[in-house]
Amino acid sequence: MTVVELGEHAPAVSVRLPDAAGRALAASRIVDAAPDPYRPGSWRLRAGSKVGVVALPVPGGDPVTLRITPKVSIARLFFLIGYSLDPRGWREGRVEVGDHREVLPALAHAVERQVDRALGQGLLQGYRAVEDSALVVRGRIREAEQVRRRFGAALPVEIAYDEFTTDVAENRILRAAVERLLRLPAVPRDVRRRLLHQRARLAEVSPLVRGRELPVWHATRLNSRYHQALRLARVVLDGSSPEHTTGGLHVDGFLFNMNKLFEDFVTVALREAFRGTDHACRLQDPQHLDEAGEIRMRPDLVLYGPDGVPQAVADAKYKAEKSDGYPDADLYQMLAYCTALGLPEGHLVYARGNAPHTAHRVRHAGIVIHQHALDLDRAPADLLGEVRSLAGQMARVGQTAPDATV
Incomplete structure (x- = not known):
């Protein structure tokens, strides 16, 4: 077996691969893949914002396993996931990842532990x-x-x-998640053994038909012991799972899209910061740039004041600031949001930056575009404190003096 280790957004590496495997990776867009012009028989691979593991069985050759590790720690990754799924029920350490240092083993461990707790009192009926x-x-x-x-x-x-x-939606979702994990590569042997035990406990539950919509469940007092397991199961079943055949090869695996995960965390945390106030947040709020309503926009979050009028807009960008700053295209996008919504200020939220906050006043428009940088390496309570500080700034429209002009 050929194992290729890549880091999220790390420099490209040259790896000797069969052409069929290289073409499959290039077509799947899991990573940037191109033949290495200086090393015949090798491919240059560069990971983007997708982290996890995929496997490619190569006809007539050794299978290839591609592992992409995130920049943040596994514990921090699962904090972002856990808080996005259940902000009010989140507690630090609630999602157990064991001693695993890779995404898929940690996810499989976490799901198995939560399923075991959910079934501890017997199957829900x-x-x-x-x-x-x-x-x-x-x-x-x-x-x-x-x-x-x-x-x-x-x-x-x-x-x-x-x-x-016992053949209810909750049990069927848990069985589907367990079976999905058992089909994936790189699940440790001890975790796989425990997952097989959980599947045996759910053996009398009807399997889900692959490709169909998941059954709907509603959080109630009666199924409260299932809540955490069901939310993690949804991560497994809804995740970016590159199961398809490309160029005659079946690509199978599990990937987290860090762009989506960061966006979910920021918007959910901002919404929670405004909970109980006279403001309202709308996530992925559909808007239009033009008066005819033909150019559609969907800001990550729009904050509405007590009068129901938009007061602030925010967009999350999972990008680290480079030496020459953030991409100008982000500023242009936020300017379009502010113009269409009639707002004097807009907020871009990044994963990390050289300064925690900068602001730019747009010439001849008077619009101020803020750029905030969250430090994902900080402790969860401190990170949530940064988001609350951002929420307070969004609620104080026009009170922050800009330090640059664009």
């Missing part, structure tokens, strides 16, 4: 609507179906009833 054909009447008769399918025959009877069963 609930009522499920069932439609069936039977020789005895149970529940109610579906008269229209009886006429349409039986043409006046008395038996069998088309019936509908509520069945009290």
